[in-house]
Amino acid sequence: MAKISLIVNGNPVTANVDPRTLLVQFLRENLRLTGTHVGCDTSQCGACVVHLDGKAVKSCTTLAVMADGHEIKTIEGLAADGAPLHPMQEAFREHHGLQCGFCTPGMIMTAIDIVHRKGHELDDHTIREELEGNLCRCTGYQNIVTSISAGAKAMAKSDLA
Amino acid sequence: MYEFKYHRPGTVRQAANLLVKNEDAKVIAGGHTLIPVMKQRLASPPHLVDLSHIEGLNTIEMKGRSLVIGATAKHAEVATSAIVGEAIPALANLAGGIGDPAVRHKGTIGGSLANNDPTADYPAAVLALGATIVTNKRRLKAEEFFQGLFTTALEADEIITKVMFPLPKKAAYVKFRNQASRYALVGVFVARRPSDVRVAVTGAGSEGVFRVTAFEEALKKRFASKALEGINVPAEGLNSDIHGSAEYRAHLIGVLTRRAVDAANAKE
Numbered sequence: 001m002a003k004i005s006l007i008v009n010g011n012p013v014t015a016n017v018d019p020r021t022l023l024v025q026f027l028r029e030n031l032r033l034t035g036t037h038v039g040c041d042t043s044q045c046g047a048c049v050v051h052l053d054g055k056a057v058k059s060c061t062t063l064a065v066m067a068d069g070h071e072i073k074t075i076e077g078l079a080a081d082g083a084p085l086h087p088m089q090e091a092f093r094e095h096h097g098l099q100c101g102f103c104t105p106g107m108i109m110t111a112i113d114i115v116h117r118k119g120h121e122l123d124d125h126t127i128r129e130e131l132e133g134n135l136c137r138c139t140g141y142q143n144i145v146t147s148i149s150a151g152a153k154a155m156a157k158s159d160l161a
Numbered sequence: 162m163y164e165f166k167y168h169r170p171g172t173v174r175q176a177a178n179l180l181v182k183n184e185d186a187k188v189i190a191g192g193h194t195l196i197p198v199m200k201q202r203l204a205s206p207p208h209l210v211d212l213s214h215i216e217g218l219n220t221i222e223m224k225g226r227s228l229v230i231g232a233t234a235k236h237a238e239v240a241t242s243a244i245v246g247e248a249i250p251a252l253a254n255l256a257g258g259i260g261d262p263a264v265r266h267k268g269t270i271g272g273s274l275a276n277n278d279p280t281a282d283y284p285a286a287v288l289a290l291g292a293t294i295v296t297n298k299r300r301l302k303a304e305e306f307f308q309g310l311f312t313t314a315l316e317a318d319e320i321i322t323k324v325m326f327p328l329p330k331k332a333a334y335v336k337f338r339n340q341a342s343r344y345a346l347v348g349v350f351v352a353r354r355p356s357d358v359r360v361a362v363t364g365a366g367s368e369g370v371f372r373v374t375a376f377e378e379a380l381k382k383r384f385a386s387k388a389l390e391g392i393n394v395p396a397e398g399l400n401s402d403i404h405g406s407a408e409y410r411a412h413l414i415g416v417l418t419r420r421a422v423d424a425a426n427a428k429e
Contacts, residue, residue: 002167019167019209020199042197043264044341055237055266061196064213065167066189113262124345132343133261 004068008033017064024048026064027074035105036074039135042047046134049106049113050074056113058133075105078112079160087154088112088147091102096133097147099138111148112155122149163205169214173320176210177297180318183208188320190233193260194276213273214325218322219269221245221427228252228326232271233334236260239270249290251350251425255282258336260343271321274306275281277313277369279400280344284370286326286334289350289361293325309368327353331384335417336364339404346404348412353384360418363412365399376418385426386419 001016008031015030027033027050036059040045042066043061050059051073078086085093088111098104114122114130127145136144166224168186170176180186189195190213198204212218212233219233228248240244240257241289259265259273259282273283274294286371287294294301296319306314308332311383329352336348352359358380361372379388384427394414399407 005190019165020162041412043193046263049263052266056263057266058263061193063167063192063196063209065169066192066213067171069214106410111262125315131263133263 001036002065002068003160004065006069007071008065009073019065021048021064023052023059023062023064023067023072024059027059027072031075033074037102037105039102039106044108044135045103045131046106047103049134051109051113057109060094066126073109075109079106085128086112086160087158088151089117091151091154092144095143095147095150097139097144100134103134103136107131107134107136107144107148109161111151112161115152115155116161120152122152124149162203162395163204165199166174166208167211168208168328169211169275171215173212173215173218174321175185176212176215176320177318179208180320183210186210188212188275190269190272190396191235192272193264193268194272194278198371200261212320212424213269221322223248228324228328229336230270230324232321232323233269234271236265236268236270236273237262240265245349248328249326249332251329251334251352252286252290254327255334255336255350258282258334258338264332270324274324275315275321277307277314278344279310279313279366279369280339280342280346280364281350282334282336282345282348282363283398285348285350285361285363288370288372289352289359290326290332291352291359292327294321295323295325296321302359307370312369319356331422331425333421335424337417347417349414349417349420349421353380353424355426358382359383360421362414365414367398367400373414373418384422386422389415389419390423 005014037047039045043058047058049101186208188208209387220231236256236259245253254316294306317370331353334350336345339346347365348363350361360376394411396411399410401407
């Protein structure tokens with residue numbers, strides 16, 4: 001077992017883990033943060049995307065021990081319970097950017113990462129290129145792209161990063 | 162995944178000592194090849210030595226006439242580095258086309274080279290640009306470093322510390338991606354260097370990255386896509402799989418080389 005200490009959604013967490021524990025397993029099974037999903041488990045689909053030190057990564061292809069000393073943000077960390085949704089979440093709701101919702105946490109964490117890197121005015125081509133690592137198997141991507149474009153603009157006016 | 166012990170050394174020397182002390186230990190940095198392979202139980206190293214927390218190992222800088230990239234520089238860092246963009250824009254472009262954005266936040270140049278996947282992008286750049294791979298023990302020229310499928314000159318306790326790229330006069334990388342994996346079905350890096358021209362191909366060779374000397378000689382005489390007219394790459398020795406036959410890959414090498422030469426010339 002290895003002892004790890006990290007910050008998850010602003011809260012310090014310390015735990016003993018088997019070194020082979022994946023970050024996504026640790027988040028879901030140890031911390032019960034089940035918003036982050038396991039889709040393909042082969043780093044293709046993006047359902048497991050979380051932010052590691054502010055950058056989108058695939059938590060199914062990261063060991064929990066590698067996150068020791070780092071900061072993780074998951075979909076649960078975007079807005080406090082009962083508080084208004086993060087503007088990107090709100091945009092997905094408003095523009096029907098999901099159907100079954102399985103890919104949505106990864107889509108939203110990726111979308112916010114895109115805004116951090118590329119700014120608030122995103123053209124559709126950029127969004128589609130940047131979504132290469134996130135797969136949706138029900139809606140097609142039209143409404144997801146619309147949601148991200150709107151969410152990016154809304155983030156400019158919001159205090160939530 | 163089988164059990165292993167995780168180590169996080171603070172220096173390259175400590176990392177090398179861990180490799181000496183623990184037989185069959187594996188080095189990990191971004192983990193984007195090794196972790197999937199371990200999940201499939203195709204690899205079961207009893208020890209993992211994580212290089213990603215060694216300070217200064219990801220530095221990107223100009224040293225004299227060379228661009229020097231630290232081994233743990235991530236693809237996203239190379240892609241967006243102003244230093245790389247200024248010195249060898251083709252290399253920044255290549256790094257920005259590896260995998261997807263989340264993969265680029267983790268994968269490293271050293272990891273890609275040490276793994277020497279026959280469809281990886283970086284080997285083409287390293288071979289075409291005539292880069293030198295610096296390890297904790299020695300300096301290796303690109304042509305002696307790559308030794309076939311997933312095989313390199315690296316010894317068991319040898320760690321890549323940086324890669325030194327001499328600046329080309331012109332260069333471009335063009336790849337035809339596998340739509341699902343985003344690896345190169347074929348990728349061609351063309352570099353017009355002060356003394357010669359190099360054309361390196363990834364994705365196609367059954368023994369990994371290789372140079373196309375017939376193209377190089379023609380392009381040395383005249384660096385234009387027209388100079389390649391009538392020269393074909395034989396399909397013999399190329400990969401053939403559900404994604405494309407050897408003949409298809411051979412054809413793509415010609416097409417992509419011409420596009421890369423045009424792209425390199427267009428950057429003037």
